[in-house]
Amino acid sequence: MFATLAGKALVPVGLAVSGFMVVCCLVLFSVIRDDLHRGEIVHATNLADTILKSTRYAMHKSDRETLATIIRNVGEQKGVDHVRIFNKKGVVTFSAKSGEINRQVDKNAEGCVVCHKGAEPVTNLGTMQQARTFKNSDGKGVMAITAPIYNGPDCSTAACHVHAASQKVLGTLDIGLSRTELDRSLAMLRIQMIIFCLMSLILTIGGVTALLRRNVFLPLQKLRTYVELSAEKGDLPEPPPHLPHDLDVIANGFYRVKHDAADKKQNSGASA
Amino acid sequence: MTDKCAQQRPTDPVIPRSGAEQLKDDLTKEINRLNGLSTRGVMALALFLFVSILAWFGFLFLPAPEAVTAVLGKPPSGRIISIVLLLYTFSAIILSLSRMTAGLEHRSSFSHVGYLTGFFIFYYFDTSLTDNYWAVFGSGITVLGVESYRIWNFCAEGIAKNKEDMEYVTRTGRPPPEE
Secondary structure (H helix, E strand, C coil), rough: CCHHHHHHHHHHHHHHHHHHHHHHHHHHHHHHHHHHHHHHHHHHHHHHHHHHHHHHHHHHCHHHHHHHHHHHHHCCCCEEEEEEECCCCCCEEECCCCCHHHCCCCCCCCCHHHHHHHCCCCCCHHHHHHHEEEECCCCEEEEEEEEEEEEEEHCCCCCCCCCCCCCEEEHHHEEEEECCHHHHHHHHHHHHHHHHHHHHHHHHHHHHHHHHHHHHHHHHHHHHHHHHHHHHCCCCCCCCCCHHHHHHHHHHHHHHHHHHHHHHHHHHHHHC | HHHHHHHHCCCCCCCCCCHHHHHHCCCCCCHHHHHHHHHHHHHHHHHHHHHHHHHHHCCCCCHHHHHHHHCCCCCHHHHHHHHHHHHHHHHHHHHHHHHHCCCCCCCCCCHHHHHHHHHHHHHHHCCCCHHHHHHHHHHHHHHHHHHHHHHHHHHHHHHHHHHHHHHHHHCCCCCCCCC
């Protein structure tokens, strides 16, 4: 296969074109996935911000029932895996899932350790660092955001339940969004890219093969048949018509050489 | 046919026996050299596969990216590395195909393993190796595959030509005609 003209023409072209296309698709897929992931983080951060702003008044008033209702309603939204609020000790005080309330969270758990790995917990994290991805108990992908609930002058001076002004973080809101839709979109994109790669590969190989066959291999075959016939038969046939220019020159050259040789032979036979 | 060609070249000098032996020795050495060279592309490919296995397991022997970036500063972003990877792949393929067309002997395969290892390491320090592993792997297989084919093809043609020359020298005792 590698020694034939077709192999020599097709192997490097096929390898180079298909390989480069695969690399382009892989890089493009990685960039798209990264963009979608960033978009999802921004969406989750905005949602967390909305929840914090919506619940702030209820927190000031220490209206636990309203707060619990807001958290439960947000948790019932399609695509929301969990919503919970921890207090400073890491105890779940509000959650969309009633079974989680009053449960202690391990500070070394994923999502907590980012801030709690040092002796002093980190109080300011960038948006991207707040996000984490994991699989929930059902085995479905979840992207979660942990947003701190900061102390403010209106909290530390409130009459109802005063927090010390030195306390920077009062608690944490943890919201998780299901990645099922995102994973499904990425899987579809992956399949489409594989199909696109295969189609491009078939078109490239097919196109090059068709052109080579039409313009090179068939004329070569004609020339070869002509040379073989000339060698077998005594009389010299005319060169085949409609050959590409280069092969036409070879065929005519061969014809002239054979013709001259035949003439010389005839003349020498006549003189003898 | 070759005998006829030899008869048609009365001006070709018949070299002394020792000269013919010397020529045959030279041709044998050249064939052996080309035989050795023909596996160079495959060796580079094997080395790249070994590096890829190390990258797959996250370069366990390298220090953590955080420790290195704390000293050296932030690496280029994954997106910049990906753009450079695409440019590199494109240039390497074009260069290899050009060398194939020109019939040049060039032993660049192992340098490509170095460049590709660099890409793996940059992605590792950017902590985006998992997302971009297959892109570097695909690029390596493509570039080294084309390079291996070029080197193997160059050597196969060279060996065939030298064997023909050897046969000519053995049969006629003359140096082979220049192309």
